Amino acid sequence: MAETPKPIDCDVLVIGSGPSGAVFAKRAAEAGMSVVCLEQGDWVDYSKAISDKPGFELTAPRDWQYVPTKRNLSGDYPISVEDSDIIPLYWNGVGGSSISWAANWMRNLPSDFRVRTLDGVADDWPISYEDLMPHYARTEREFVVSGVAGDPMYPGQDELLPPVDLTKAGRMVAAAQNRLGWHWWPGTNAIATVPRNGMEPCQQRTACMWGCVEKAKASTDRTHWPELARLGVRLVPNARVTRIELDRQGLARGAVYVDRKTGREHLAKAGIIVIAANGIGTPRLLLSSRMPGKEDGVANSSGLVGKRLMLHPTAAVVGLFDAPLESYRGAWGQVAYTLQFYETSQERDFVRGSKWSLQPTGSPAQIARRWPWGDENQLWGDAFHDEFARRFGRSVSWGIICEDLPDAENRVELDTETPDDTGMPGVKIHYKTGENSKRMLRFMAERAKESLTEAGAYRTVVAPQSRESGWHILGTAKMGDDPRDSVVDRHGRSHDVANLFIVDGSVWPTSAGVNPTATIAAFASWSAAHVVANRASQRMAS
Amino acid sequence: MSSGSLSAAERDILGSLADVLIPPATGAICASGAGVSGVLLDQAQSYAPDLPERLRGVIAKVGNLGPAQALQALKASDGAAYDGFCETIAAIYFLSPQVRAAVGFPGREPKPARVDVADLEELLLPVLEAGFAPRTA
Numbered sequence: 001m002a003e004t005p006k007p008i009d010c011d012v013l014v015i016g017s018g019p020s021g022a023v024f025a026k027r028a029a030e031a032g033m034s035v036v037c038l039e040q041g042d043w044v045d046y047s048k049a050i051s052d053k054p055g056f057e058l059t060a061p062r063d064w065q066y067v068p069t070k071r072n073l074s075g076d077y078p079i080s081v082e083d084s085d086i087i088p089l090y091w092n093g094v095g096g097s098s099i100s101w102a103a104n105w106m107r108n109l110p111s112d113f114r115v116r117t118l119d120g121v122a123d124d125w126p127i128s129y130e131d132l133m134p135h136y137a138r139t140e141r142e143f144v145v146s147g148v149a150g151d152p153m154y155p156g157q158d159e160l161l162p163p164v165d166l167t168k169a170g171r172m173v174a175a176a177q178n179r180l181g182w183h184w185w186p187g188t189n190a191i192a193t194v195p196r197n198g199m200e201p202c203q204q205r206t207a208c209m210w211g212c213v214e215k216a217k218a219s220t221d222r223t224h225w226p227e228l229a230r231l232g233v234r235l236v237p238n239a240r241v242t243r244i245e246l247d248r249q250g251l252a253r254g255a256v257y258v259d260r261k262t263g264r265e266h267l268a269k270a271g272i273i274v275i276a277a278n279g280i281g282t283p284r285l286l287l288s289s290r291m292p293g294k295e296d297g298v299a300n301s302s303g304l305v306g307k308r309l310m311l312h313p314t315a316a317v318v319g320l321f322d323a324p325l326e327s328y329r330g331a332w333g334q335v336a337y338t339l340q341f342y343e344t345s346q347e348r349d350f351v352r353g354s355k356w357s358l359q360p361t362g363s364p365a366q367i368a369r370r371w372p373w374g375d376e377n378q379l380w381g382d383a384f385h386d387e388f389a390r391r392f393g394r395s396v397s398w399g400i401i402c403e404d405l406p407d408a409e410n411r412v413e414l415d416t417e418t419p420d421d422t423g424m425p426g427v428k429i430h431y432k433t434g435e436n437s438k439r440m441l442r443f444m445a446e447r448a449k450e451s452l453t454e455a456g457a458y459r460t461v462v463a464p465q466s467r468e469s470g471w472h473i474l475g476t477a478k479m480g481d482d483p484r485d486s487v488v489d490r491h492g493r494s495h496d497v498a499n500l501f502i503v504d505g506s507v508w509p510t511s512a513g514v515n516p517t518a519t520i521a522a523f524a525s526w527s528a529a530h531v532v533a534n535r536a537s538q539r540m541a542s
Numbered sequence: 543m544s545s546g547s548l549s550a551a552e553r554d555i556l557g558s559l560a561d562v563l564i565p566p567a568t569g570a571i572c573a574s575g576a577g578v579s580g581v582l583l584d585q586a587q588s589y590a591p592d593l594p595e596r597l598r599g600v601i602a603k604v605g606n607l608g609p610a611q612a613l614q615a616l617k618a619s620d621g622a623a624y625d626g627f628c629e630t631i632a633a634i635y636f637l638s639p640q641v642r643a644a645v646g647f648p649g650r651e652p653k654p655a656r657v658d659v660a661d662l663e664e665l666l667l668p669v670l671e672a673g674f675a676p677r678t679a
Binding site: 050051052053054055056057058059061062070109110111118129146148150152153154155162163164165166171174175177178181183184185186191193194201202203204205206214216324328329330331339343363364365367368369370378380381382384385386388389392393 | 562563564565567569570585586588589590592593622625626628629630632633634636637641642645646647649650651652653654655656657658659662665666668669670672673674675676677678679
């Protein structure tokens with residue numbers, strides 16, 4: 001007979017245990033608030049982390065699969081991507097997508113918060129880089145971020161663990177960037193290089209991305225949840241939240257969830273509800289929370305929930321070198337990055353820009369993958385041995401992230417015809433790459449070829465926009481000061497529901513052009529600081 | 543046979559498919575020569591017991607087609623399955639110590655990632671002197 005779970009009635013109910021949920025939970029718990037987190041998936045089984053074993057590449061597609069349409073995790077839900085140029089990538093389990101990320105840790109730049117003012121497109125954020133600075137610094141410590149302080153593009157980033165190895169290839173490319181007069185900087189990564197916060201130093205087994213056997217790559221199941229347990233935070237895995245419940249005053253009184261082990265439905269009561277379920281999970285939950293008078297879902301008087309989806313179109317350019325570079329090894333992550341083409345230039349036929357990440361090409365089996373070589377550059381058949389010899393250990397890749405502009409037609413919709421096993425609708429993704437992004441990708445690929453050629457590459461290989469690249473899921477519950485054109489305010493509070501907060505990447509008004517986790521975590525910290533400071537005046541359901 | 547190891551006939555087909563991807567060449571080891579359908583497959587299965595099931599789907603598609611034609615057809619009809627098969631064959635192939643030695647892969651030996659910032663100062667000097675700054679207007 002299944003055990004009846006202890007009823008939940010807490011100060012703060014967090015939905016989702018990834019970077020934003022974990023950071024918010026930590027701040028609230030440290031302030032003495034009672035916190036419960038509902039997580040739809042389960043804990044990772046680290047006995048399957050065998051990145052030090054020869055069989056890793058055989059088991060990774062099964063045990064660490066980051067493409068939701070190719071796996072069946074206990075926490076997964078139906079997602080249709082037929083109408084999307086980009087397949088969103090995420091993890092549904094304790095730790096959220098920090099389980100399957102590349103750990104690139106990039107703050108947004110100051111200009112990212114002022115896109116409308118500076119470039120006349122999209123929207124400004126209602127907050128600034130300066131608002132988030134203390135929260136960036138704090139979360140960087142929590143996520144064991146390594147790198148070199150002092151990048152002139154990032155004011156105030158001055159406390160990082162020692163950097164990961166720039167690698168031979170990285171030094172060649174860095175010198176080339178210097179000759180070209182182009183910006184570069186050693187990579188910032190949420191990868192420990194010294195023992196810190198329960199984590200251990202990276203050992204560069206190859207260029208492994210998942211299932212860190214060393215406990216070096218930060219993920220919140222390791223960096224946050226052990227401490228949160230000590231702080232008394234209760235984490236409930238396998239708890240699929242199916243709707244937010246409002247009282248007659250329109251305040252959230254709790255969240256209904258299904259215990260996926262028993263199939264039973266429960267109501268978790270809370271004074272404040274915090275949604276941290278990523279740019280797809282969050283609109284899915286809000287849109288699913290229909291009730292009389294809220295036919296379009298909760299917190300959706302603006303009609304923007306699910307709209308303005310941004311996914312960062314991504315390409316890669318690989319350079320092939322004569323010299324052996326040991327490029328089968330290195331942080332993945334990024335050994336270096338450049339912001340040379342990050343800002344708008346009047347000389348280009350697009351606005352905004354890109355950040356590039358320099359990455360090793362990895363182990364022998366990694367060389368055989370589509371990324372970063374592209375569909376048209378596969379190595380199978382008669383040319384295999386020669387082409388493999390050219391690539392393996394002698395190549396390095398610039399990964400290119402494009403800032404995509406918000407477009408209401410790019411969206412997350414409920415798929416009522418394909419519900420999950422609790423009866424909650426699945427989702428359909430609609431995303432078309434904008435013309436601005438296409439132009440940007442073409443421009444960036446040419447510049448990246450220049451960089452690698454200057455570094456000594458005798459050949460460059462371009463992998464145009466990759467479909468399996470939707471790591472950054474942003475914009476589907478826009479933040480703003482005006483309730484008519486935004487879902488939440490500058491602190492993540494719903495304009496419609498005074499005790500409902502959203503703290504994941506959904507709230508981004510624009511997508512910036514860098515990896516978003518640093519700002520997602522910093523925003524959760526900023527939001528939590530506001531909640532803690534104003535807890536005495538917080539309206540709650542009666 | 544629906545579970546367990548591949549049969550001898552299935553292994554023969556697997557070897558022929560794998561050799562299309564990683565063929566014989568002068569001074570190089572082809573897939574079947576490395577043992578992709580033999581001893582390496584057994585080793586791979588110890589890591590991934592579900593491997594026979596993953597491979598059977600492709601093996602079954604060969605039918606009356608030759609291995610090259612079967613792979614071409616798979617690529618055209620189901621690119622994701624084709625990619626998955628190719629990557630699986632590569633992962634099995636590189637289990638071979640002979641192959642790893644031949645391509646110069648030392649294995650997954652630990653090498654601490656940390657470097658001292660002082661090692662990078664000379665390289666970073668031009669960046670610091672270039673006047674880069676965040677955009678404000």
